[in-house]
Amino acid sequence: MRRCVVAGAAALCLALQVRADEPLSPRFVEETAASGIxxxxxxxxxxxxxxxxxxxxxxxxxxPEVFVAGGxxxxxxxxxxxxxxxxxxxxxxxxxxxxxxxxxxYPLDIDADGLTDLVLLRVxxxxxxxxxxxxxxxxxxxxxxxxGGDAWxxxxxxxxxxxxxxxxxxxxxxxxxxxxxxxxxxxxxTHLFRPGGRGFAPPLPxxxxxxxxxxxxxxxxxxxxxxxxxxxxxxxxxxxxxxLWRIEPGKAPVEFTEAEGxxxxxxxxxxxxxxxxxxxxxxxxxxxxxxDNKLQRLTPPALQAGRPTYGDVAFKLGVTAxxxxxxxxxxxxxxxHAQFDDxxxxxxxxxFVAKGNVAEMPDFAQDDPNNLLVQRSDGTFxxxxxxxxxxSMAISRGGQLVDLNLDGLLDxxxxxxxxxxxxxxxxxxxxxxWVQLRLAQEGANRDAIxxxxxVRDGDRVQRREITAGGGHASGHLGWRHFGVGQATTVEVRVxxxxxxxxxxxxVASDTFQTLSPGxxxxxxQP
Amino acid sequence: MFPRCALAARADRVLMLALAERxxxxxxxxxxxxxxxxxxxxxxxxxxxxxxxxxGPVEGRDVMRTWYRLVLELVRHTPTYSPPVASRxxxxxxxxxxxxxxxxxxxxLSLAGQLPDLTPLPPREAAPHDEALVLHAALGAGVRHxxxxxxxxxxxxxxxxxxxxxxxxxxxxxxxxxxxxxEAGERVAAHVIAWSATDGGAVVENMGFAAxxxxxxxxxxxxxxSLIAQQQAPLLPTWGQNRPFAMPSAAACGLPPPPAYSExxxxxxxxxxxxxxxxxxxxxxxxxxxxxxxADDPMLSPTPPGHWVSIAAQVLATQDAPLDRMAEVQAxxxxxxxxxxxxxxxxxxxxDLLRPVxxxxxxxxxxxxxxxxxxxxxxxxxGHSTQSGAAAAVLTAMxxxxxxxxxxxxxxxxxxxxxxxxxxxxxxxAGLSRLYGGIHFRAAIERGLEQGVCVGAxxxxxxxxx
Numbered sequence: 001m002r003r004c005v006v007a008g009a010a011a012l013c014l015a016l017q018v019r020a021d022e023p024l025s026p027r028f029v030e031e032t033a034a035s036g037i038x039x040x041x042x043x044x045x046x047x048x049x050x051x052x053x054x055x056x057x058x059x060x061x062x063x064p065e066v067f068v069a070g071g072x073x074x075x076x077x078x079x080x081x082x083x084x085x086x087x088x089x090x091x092x093x094x095x096x097x098x099x100x101x102x103x104x105x106y107p108l109d110i111d112a113d114g115l116t117d118l119v120l121l122r123v124x125x126x127x128x129x130x131x132x133x134x135x136x137x138x139x140x141x142x143x144x145x146x147x148g149g150d151a152w153x154x155x156x157x158x159x160x161x162x163x164x165x166x167x168x169x170x171x172x173x174x175x176x177x178x179x180x181x182x183x184x185x186x187x188x189x190t191h192l193f194r195p196g197g198r199g200f201a202p203p204l205p206x207x208x209x210x211x212x213x214x215x216x217x218x219x220x221x222x223x224x225x226x227x228x229x230x231x232x233x234x235x236x237x238x239x240x241x242x243x244l245w246r247i248e249p250g251k252a253p254v255e256f257t258e259a260e261g262x263x264x265x266x267x268x269x270x271x272x273x274x275x276x277x278x279x280x281x282x283x284x285x286x287x288x289x290x291x292d293n294k295l296q297r298l299t300p301p302a303l304q305a306g307r308p309t310y311g312d313v314a315f316k317l318g319v320t321a322x323x324x325x326x327x328x329x330x331x332x333x334x335x336x337h338a339q340f341d342d343x344x345x346x347x348x349x350x351x352f353v354a355k356g357n358v359a360e361m362p363d364f365a366q367d368d369p370n371n372l373l374v375q376r377s378d379g380t381f382x383x384x385x386x387x388x389x390x391x392s393m394a395i396s397r398g399g400q401l402v403d404l405n406l407d408g409l410l411d412x413x414x415x416x417x418x419x420x421x422x423x424x425x426x427x428x429x430x431x432x433x434w435v436q437l438r439l440a441q442e443g444a445n446r447d448a449i450x451x452x453x454x455v456r457d458g459d460r461v462q463r464r465e466i467t468a469g470g471g472h473a474s475g476h477l478g479w480r481h482f483g484v485g486q487a488t489t490v491e492v493r494v495x496x497x498x499x500x501x502x503x504x505x506x507v508a509s510d511t512f513q514t515l516s517p518g519x520x521x522x523x524x525q526p
Numbered sequence: 527m528f529p530r531c532a533l534a535a536r537a538d539r540v541l542m543l544a545l546a547e548r549x550x551x552x553x554x555x556x557x558x559x560x561x562x563x564x565x566x567x568x569x570x571x572x573x574x575x576x577x578x579x580x581x582g583p584v585e586g587r588d589v590m591r592t593w594y595r596l597v598l599e600l601v602r603h604t605p606t607y608s609p610p611v612a613s614r615x616x617x618x619x620x621x622x623x624x625x626x627x628x629x630x631x632x633x634x635l636s637l638a639g640q641l642p643d644l645t646p647l648p649p650r651e652a653a654p655h656d657e658a659l660v661l662h663a664a665l666g667a668g669v670r671h672x673x674x675x676x677x678x679x680x681x682x683x684x685x686x687x688x689x690x691x692x693x694x695x696x697x698x699x700x701x702x703x704x705x706x707x708x709e710a711g712e713r714v715a716a717h718v719i720a721w722s723a724t725d726g727g728a729v730v731e732n733m734g735f736a737a738x739x740x741x742x743x744x745x746x747x748x749x750x751x752s753l754i755a756q757q758q759a760p761l762l763p764t765w766g767q768n769r770p771f772a773m774p775s776a777a778a779c780g781l782p783p784p785p786a787y788s789e790x791x792x793x794x795x796x797x798x799x800x801x802x803x804x805x806x807x808x809x810x811x812x813x814x815x816x817x818x819x820x821a822d823d824p825m826l827s828p829t830p831p832g833h834w835v836s837i838a839a840q841v842l843a844t845q846d847a848p849l850d851r852m853a854e855v856q857a858x859x860x861x862x863x864x865x866x867x868x869x870x871x872x873x874x875x876x877x878d879l880l881r882p883v884x885x886x887x888x889x890x891x892x893x894x895x896x897x898x899x900x901x902x903x904x905x906x907x908x909g910h911s912t913q914s915g916a917a918a919a920v921l922t923a924m925x926x927x928x929x930x931x932x933x934x935x936x937x938x939x940x941x942x943x944x945x946x947x948x949x950x951x952x953x954x955x956a957g958l959s960r961l962y963g964g965i966h967f968r969a970a971i972e973r974g975l976e977q978g979v980c981v982g983a984x985x986x987x988x989x990x991x992x
Contacts, residue, residue, distance in 0.1 A: 239938065291605070312753050315755055
């Protein structure tokens with residue numbers, strides 16, 4: 001039963017009422033039991049955060065495989081055996097990724113060999129796993145000069161700095177886990193792994209670290225050089241804040257300051273999602289937290305002045321997602337992975353938020369349903385997690401909205417603490433059209449991390465920054481999905497990283513297209 | 527009477543069972559070496575307020591300091607702990623510690639019979655006790671109760687602290703003495719916990735925010751100022767109805783109404799708002815530092831009452847105060863702080879006045895921004911002022927009129943220590959910090975300080991020494 005929460009807050013109450021202009025409600029069917037995915041995110045205190053999932057194609061059939069972090073248990077890679085537009089079916093595959101203490105994972109083609117590699121965040125040594133084809137992976141720390149350290153790693157982002165043939169990785173870490181009675185204030189450093197020699201240079205500390213739980217290289221001001229945004233957990237830092245680091249090629253990283261417009265914000269930062277919601281060309285950022293979530297948008301003066309000053313529009317747009325909207329709970333929520341994507345293909349980005357108690361914190365909801373906030377035409381959002389069928393009460397952490405059966409509808413996989421991951425198939429009837437695009441360029445950065453894809457339908461342009469990082473310990477590499485509503489043809493172009501914008505080119509809806517610099521789109525058939 | 531205390535043959539086993547039972551909550555926690563020394567904060571080092579070290583005898587003072595240091599962290603890291611809730615915990619834990627110490631110190635007088643409904647504490651058995659272990663058992667049980675709702679890291683920390691002192695204190699004692707001491711301390715805690723259950727503040731839901739709020743019907747009434755959905759209803763609207771600790775009732779320290787609401791330029795109310803506007807527009811660097819030094823936001827600090835508890839702890843450490851003095855000071859201070867929030871909240875919801883940001887944007891400047899985040903509850907009087915006035919009254923009574931001190935509470939957070947010529951001067955600065963922050967009118971500050979003096983006098987009047 002849907003409840004109108006905070007009865008005295010008329011504005012919010014109204015925002016939760018069913019409206020005449022409600023968007024098409026998506027519908028998902030849970031197929032966890034038959035899917036073959038069984039991995040739970042296990043473990044106690046050292047695994048209270050993390051719990052990521054990575055989706056990427058390593059079998060070459062275009063369908064994303066699913067890798068699930070297992071925490072104290074074993075991580076697992078599942079081969080995607082789903083039939084086209086059919087039920088979701090997976091089988092565990094012996095991949096070399098069967099490791100303990102994995103908190104999260106991000107796919108990335110580090111060595112530009114055309115095979116996806118995987119960065120494993122761990123409690124202990126982080127490991128870069130080189131893709132060897134056919135879903136086999138091998139440790140590459142030594143070969144690539146990657147110093148995996150011994151920390152509690154919880155956040156990741158990657159970029160290719162201008163002119164670099166090798167990526168720059170950022171890995172955020174959490175608490176000094178040796179501290180028992182007074183762990184507060186013991187946040188360990190974030191590390192930046194820049195290219196060096198035939199791989200990575202020794203890690204450069206981004207100090208102070210404030211217990212990062214999500215990070216994202218993002219071109220917030222469209223300068224062409226992404227900065228590193230870090231969302232930090234205020235539970236453990238002292239003197240900390242949300243951070244934005246200026247990472248310029250060949251220069252030492254420098255943190256943006258209040259004097260430059262970066263206002264102090266202190267939240268239980270756990271996840272970052274970004275999207276250009278208002279189509280002004282600049283991303284908005286959704287930041288997950290506890291009892292409150294933020295949706296940051298550049299303030300008008302900041303937009304004019306090019307300063308990183310953000311206002312919070314979560315309340316205005318109805319995405320505070322601060323407490324359960326279904327079930328009997330009135331206690332506030334705990335939010336983790338967040339992701340903007342279009343689940344009903346109406347051309348507007350929707351928002352998925354994974355929810356779950358840290359463990360058994362009595363001040364927070366124990367039955368805390370995941371959110372699926374569907375965007376209306378006026379830019380506000382409607383909660384549809386319950387009617388869509390994804391309002392799981394499991395203790396969720398990471399997740400991915402991703403088309404697992406290549407039917408053009410985004411499916412959902414969510415990792416849970418102490419319980420097997422869940423899988424839902426999107427079966428929305430009457431959904432709009434779609435295009436799914438894959439970027440491919442020669443040389444380094446083959447997947448064009450840092451590019452912007454633009455999809456134009458008439459005078460409306462959807463823009464998406466292609467990033468590696470963010471969410472909560474969860475990443476995706478492969479098809480980039482756009483809903484296009486009723487359009488049968490749309491125009492697409494790519495603003496390639498550190499290069500000119502490509503030309504606008506028509507593509508038919510309901511198709512997969514591979515986009516490369518200076519070439520016409522190539523249709524891919526599943 | 528307490529047969530386990532006298533049965534030496536069973537004592538070993540009973541002691542082990544008692545210790546194991548208290549560790550039960552930590553079963554899921556991997557055991558590690560305690561590293562208190564490495565985690566010592568900059569403030570702790572600066573003031574000599576260090577936790578017990580891994581070698582040498584443990585005194586009751588070590589127990590008190592270290593548990594209080596953990597309590598200040600737990601207050602910061604337990605989401606229910608808004609300032610009023612924190613003040614209640616400081617009072618109850620202060621009373622627990624004091625009664626535990628008083629049970630073995632004939633110079634001290636119990637608060638039973640002086641605080642409403644507090645019945646005499648259970649008498650100790652006529653047997654030897656280890657006073658440090660009594661205090662540890664009492665504080666450990668009290669902290670576990672009042673912070674039962676803290677997160678997994680807080681639970682882990684409490685378990686580590688309990689284990690640390692269990693091993694350090696009980697290890698060198700005979701089983702009989704250890705068992706008697708633990709039982710005595712836990713009985714004190716149980717008594718105070720049972721007493722506290724009926725004061726009106728024991729259950730805090732939704733982090734203290736009301737489930738609903740009545741829309742204002744008059745222009746002077748408080749309206750939400752936050753963009754956080756949970757804060758569209760005020761914090762703890764019935765807190766002023768809680769049973770007081772030392773003052774006879776909240777009304778005993780009531781206040782006259784604030785200046786009459788008016789939007790007319792030249793009116794007293796408009797003039798107060800203009801003062802806020804002009805002050806914020808012309809803030810000096812020093813004033814900005816002061817505003818941030820005293821901000822003490824929940825979840826980002828030990829809260830305003832915790833700031834004063836920290837000040838007291840630093841002063842006691844500087845003086846190398848004996849345990850009985852530490853217990854008396856923290857008990858009186860906790861009581862005063864808790865009563866201050868009861869009196870203040872009763873007055874806040876009696877007058878239900880809007881915040882400067884609401885009035886100024888409505889009447890003077892729609893784009894006006896305060897320096898600090900505006901708290902989610904009515905304006906008059908200023909909670910910082912009331913509780914600082916009360917704390918200063920108690921500490922002045924305990925340490926003297928012109929007691930100069932340095933406050934390093936926020937050094938770990940990057941805010942340098944500040945020095946004050948007296949507790950009253952610190953309280954006045956804490957009050958004015960809210961004007962600099964743009965979140966209070968002057969009347970709320972001045973009347974709040976006066977209210978605090980009234981509250982503090984009741985705590986000061988308690989007879990705690992023979």
